[in-house]
Amino acid sequence: MKNYFIGQGTWIAAQFDTLEEMLAYHKAMPELDRHFCTLYDCRAHKYASGWAVTWSWYDKSDPWRDWT
DSSP: OOSEEEEETTEEEEEESSHHHHHHHHHHSOHHHHHTOEEEETTTTEEEEHHHHHHHHHHOOOOOEEOO
16 A cells, blocks of 8 residues: 555545645545545545545645544
8 A cells, every 4th residue: 555545435546655646636536526535644644534625725724633
């Protein structure tokens, strides 16, 4: 498994080597897929909901949460 991936439901939709690649892929996804997915940063042990990442483009918030 690569360090970054996007999950939809119970499956991995795409895997990436860099965070930048993952964020670019997420931005290009269809709107509903982009909203209802989860982005995972395995290196930093963080995840973010797709809708939160999209919203962070507008309000510059930090959508990432630590794994618990």
